[in-house]
Amino acid sequence: MEWRSAIKGFQAYLKLEKSLADNSIESYGRDIEKLCQFSNFQIIKLKPETITLSNLRQFIGWINELGMIPSSQARILSGIKAFYKYLLMEDIIKADPSELLESPKIQRKLPDTLSYQDINKLIAAIDLSKPEGARNKAILETLYGSGLRVSELTELKLSNLYLDIEFIKVTGKGNKERLVPIGAEAIKALKIWIENVRVHVDIKKGEEDIVFLNRRGTRLSRVYIFLMIKELVEITGLKKTVSPHTFRHSFATHLVEGGADLRAVQEMLGHESITTTEIYTHLDREYLKSTISQFHPRH
Known part of the structure; x- marks a missing residue:
């Protein structure tokens, strides 16, 4: 089978069977490319169905030599495994050569987190006398109050806000919907933006249901939210790398520190795997370590 048609078939499968988002499908396609x-x-050109486990190990060595970091290698590996599962399912191959392929060891990077005081400082730095002030405050409160991804925030719909029961419906990766609780401060900020400011925006056709709009009446870009946060970091003089994702990390870390169940946090963040959520236990572990050294009689 030719690579081009194998990749096309795989991408069609990801779209129709797995309901993955377009950018995820493109990413998988690039990995198989x-x-x-x-x-x-290779001297003897390989086809999708003639590749062996040994070839795949050589390939991993090749991308490693190209200087690809372990997390990128692991992502490519995951794409290859999905590709060969698809070929097996379609009876294009009889055995999966990727089955025994090991992932490179990944050092999980601890995310930068903001303290509760840092978050308050950033929110307090918003100029509420400007028309966009109420909107920007609602954005930060929602990011921190619900742990949304920036793309989930820009796509948030009025019809998916259930503020009376303190929940919002979010469309995450792979078009998967989840219900997320939302805090009182975020609800208050959202209501001020929607009821007092957004009502005066001249909304463009097709954008009527989008929560966060710019002055031209269209949805905000992810870039705008990055730049808005960067400006607030400069104003406050905060010496941390802060992005919209930092609010998501902080939301999760503060929940875990407060004793929240890891499964519940996984559900709220929309993580497929619990290991993705376990990254947020880092501060909790430090606290446990200091508690043991301080109070344990044998330490």
């Missing part, structure tokens, strides 16, 4: 490039560099 790298395997295709590697196969074309």
Whole structure:
């Protein structure tokens, strides 16, 4: 089978069967393209169905030599495994060569987190006398109050706000919907933006249901939210790397520190795997370590 048609078929499968978002499908496609490039560099050109476990190990060595970091290698590996599962399901291959392929060891990077005081400082730095002030406050309160991804925030719909029961419905990765609780401060800020300011915006056709709009009446870009946060960091003089994702990290870390169940946090963040959520236990572990050294009689 030719690589081009194998990749096309795989991407169609991801879209129709797995309901993945377009950017995820493109990303998977690019990863398999790298395997295709590697196969074309071989003396005897390899096809999707003739690749062996040994070839795949050589490929991992090849991308490692290109300087690809372990987390990128692991992502490519995950794409290859999904690709071969698809080929097996379609009866294009009889055995999966990627089955025994090991992932590179990844050092999980601890995310930057903001303290509760840092978050208050950033929110307090918003100029509420400007028309966009109420909106920007509602954005930060929602990011921190519900742990949303920036793309989930920009796509948030009025019809998915259930503020009377303190929940919002979010469309996450792979078009998966989840219900997320939302805090009192975020509800208050959202109501001020929606009821007092947003009502005066001249809304463009097709954007009527979008919560956060710019002055032209269209949804905000992710870039705008990054820049808005960067400006607030400069105003406050905060010496941390802060992005919209930092609010998500902080939301999760503060919940775990407060004793929240990891499964519940996983559900709220929309994580497929509990190991993705376990990254937020880092401060909790430090606290446990200091408690043991301080109070344990044998320490």
